[in-house]
Amino acid sequence: MIQIGRYKMGFAPFSMIVVFIVLSVCAVVAAFHQARPEFPMPLSKIILINEGMALLATLVYGILAHFAIVLIDRIKKIKDDQ
Numbered sequence: 001m002i003q004i005g006r007y008k009m010g011f012a013p014f015s016m017i018v019v020f021i022v023l024s025v026c027a028v029v030a031a032f033h034q035a036r037p038e039f040p041m042p043l044s045k046i047i048l049i050n051e052g053m054a055l056l057a058t059l060v061y062g063i064l065a066h067f068a069i070v071l072i073d074r075i076k077k078i079k080d081d082q
Contacts, residue, residue, distance in 0.1 A: 002014045010069075011065075011069070012062065012065045012066050012069055015061075015065060016058060016061065016062045016065065019057075019058050019061050020054065020055070020058040023054035023057055023058060024051060024054050026054070027047065027050035027051050027053065027054045028047060028050070028051075030050055031043060031046040031047040031050050034046050
């Protein structure tokens with residue numbers, strides 16, 4: 001459990017926040033590298049597309065992280081019962 005001020009978070013939500021921040025920075029940097037005068041799409045739309053992919057990747061990461069935590073807890077519970 002991670003505590004920031006009066007707010008308490010588990011590992012999965014905290015790591016999702018970190019993953020989203022890192023992916024957002026990467027999305028903006030990649031958008032600036034993709035934007036060229038000969039490229040017909042404006043920079044704002046490239047940023048929106050990249051941020052959408054960052055959100056999707058964060059969602060998939062969050063689902064997998066929560067399933068992994070549940071699986072680990074069940075394995076621990078089975079070992080404790082034996």
